[in-house]
Amino acid sequence: MSMFRYEVVKVCRQSGARIGRFYTPHGVIETPVFMPVGTKATVKSLSPEEVEEAGSQILLSNTYHLYLRPGHEIVKKAGGLHDFMNWHKPILTDSGGFQVFSLSETRKVTEEGVTFSSFIDGSRHFMTPEKSMEIQMALGSDIVMAFDECSAAGVDFGYAEKAMLRTENWLKRSYSAMTSEHQILFPIIQGNMYPELRIESTKRSLPYAQCGIAIGGLSVGEPKPVMYEMLDVLREHYPENMPRYLMGVGSADCIIEGVIRGIDMFDCVLPTRTARNGTAMTFKGNLTIRNAKYKEDFTPVEEDCDCYCCKHYTRAYVRHLINTDEIFGGRLLSIHNIRFLHRFVAKIKEAIMNDRLLDFRDEVLKELQSGENG
Numbered sequence: 198m199s200m201f202r203y204e205v206v207k208v209c210r211q212s213g214a215r216i217g218r219f220y221t222p223h224g225v226i227e228t229p230v231f232m233p234v235g236t237k238a239t240v241k242s243l244s245p246e247e248v249e250e251a252g253s254q255i256l257l258s259n260t261y262h263l264y265l266r267p268g269h270e271i272v273k274k275a276g277g278l279h280d281f282m283n284w285h286k287p288i289l290t291d292s293g294g295f296q297v298f299s300l301s302e303t304r305k306v307t308e309e310g311v312t313f314s315s316f317i318d319g320s321r322h323f324m325t326p327e328k329s330m331e332i333q334m335a336l337g338s339d340i341v342m343a344f345d346e347c348s349a350a351g352v353d354f355g356y357a358e359k360a361m362l363r364t365e366n367w368l369k370r371s372y373s374a375m376t377s378e379h380q381i382l383f384p385i386i387q388g389n390m391y392p393e394l395r396i397e398s399t400k401r402s403l404p405y406a407q408c409g410i411a412i413g414g415l416s417v418g419e420p421k422p423v424m425y426e427m428l429d430v431l432r433e434h435y436p437e438n439m440p441r442y443l444m445g446v447g448s449a450d451c452i453i454e455g456v457i458r459g460i461d462m463f464d465c466v467l468p469t470r471t472a473r474n475g476t477a478m479t480f481k482g483n484l485t486i487r488n489a490k491y492k493e494d495f496t497p498v499e500e501d502c503d504c505y506c507c508k509h510y511t512r513a514y515v516r517h518l519i520n521t522d523e524i525f526g527g528r529l530l531s532i533h534n535i536r537f538l539h540r541f542v543a544k545i546k547e548a549i550m551n552d553r554l555l556d557f558r559d560e561v562l563k564e565l566q567s568g569e570n571g
Contacts, residue, residue: 201381201408203439212554214456216546219409219440221339222379223279223287224254228440228461229545231452231538232257232289233469237266238282240535241469242528245284251504251532252539256284257464260332260342261293261324265315269335277337289464290338291444292329292371294345294385295413306346308363326367330374338380342411343371345385350418357389365401372405383442385413390423392430399434410435411442412460421451428458435459449478449541449565453558456545468538472530475519478537481564484512486530491516504536505529 200222207216219226233240233248236259240248248256258278263269275281278288297304303314310325326344333341344367348360364387375382384402388394402410412431415424428443435441440461446452447465455463468478475487479499484491486498497507498515506515506529518526548557 200379203408205437207550209549209554210552211556212457212549212558214459214545214549214554215461216549217440217461219461221287221381223285223339226254226287226440226462227546229452229456229542230254230462231447231542232462232464233535234259234464234466235282235284236466237262238272238278241473241531242524243469243531243535245282247505247532248284248535249286251536252543253286253535255287255289255339257289257291258282258336258338259293259296260290260329260336261296263290263336264293264332265317265322269332273335273337277335279337287340288336288338289340289383289442290333290336290342292333292342292344292385293324294329294342295347295445297324306363308366326370327374330371330376334375334377334380337377340409341375341380341382343368343382343384343405345387345413347387347414347417348389350390350414352389354391354394357387357391357394360389361387361394361398364398368402368405381407381409383409383411385411385444386431387414389414390419390427392427395427395430396434399431403436406436406439408439409442410439411444413444415443416445416451416465421454424451425454425458428455428460432459447538449538450562452538452542453545453554453561456549457554457558468534469531472534473527475516475526475530477515477530478534480537480541480561482567486512486516487519488516498530498533499537502533502536502540504533506533506536 202220205217217228232255235256272281297311305312312323329344345364346360368384384405386398388398442462443455443460446463447467477484477498491512494512548554
């Protein structure tokens, strides 16, 4: 626990948003921060060196996937996830809860845990809070997520409350199962789209929050204004002396709206998944690179971007790669999109330092929503 601490460096007088430093055994994370997702111990198609060069401070890996393949004991024998994947900055592992609960057709939930079928071979498995902690202890991540139930958007109040109370019960069990002083547990706030349940979940989670807390069950299909409403409800209930992590959010507009509402950490597969589908994130909105309009466009994907892709290649070349299903095209756009989000967060920090984050939000959202650039 003493290896982890959070300090606030600057609070924006205009918005109340903040810049901070989160100290971990594998380095200091400057917040706000976007965390690329390395689901299977890799950010898909990229080397750790490329991800670090793009500006990444911390990666997220997936407990569920690594439990199924190659198995957490193998990762442990390799010296833990940092050595296994050759990433020596901080790592956060999710609990596997979201992945298990997304298997709605093949899973069964009880108070004890969740029975589910492997997406690989159909084999049956039983995940409990204790099992999730055992896996994450073996993986050796810096930040460990509590096992939780992420109820689907739109469920009725009764089920949402039941899932929230089950999440609290599983949090207590997750907390008791922690065995490593080199790792820290983040509780996860649930409660679906019901403000009173969200507040209650926060209060019940805080006794177990050592140096960080997460907000789960948002960005799961609800309209963005509903997500912002839930964050507005929660803001006054957050602890001041620890980072707040909004799970599964990775678009520029949602990141800046989240920071304004007190969030410090974000993660999402969006930048790399959309890259492989041929979409580049830019400050003037998303660019669909496979479109014919870029066939003879010999400018960079984004003029002022300093990423490897933009320094060396053109829209026309990246379009050619994407349209011929060459892996290099998805790699280049993945590097660009990750770098874009880090550049975007850097501009958010600059606006916080200058006490003008709300003004920056209004300016940048007009550009982001301006449509296809080029």
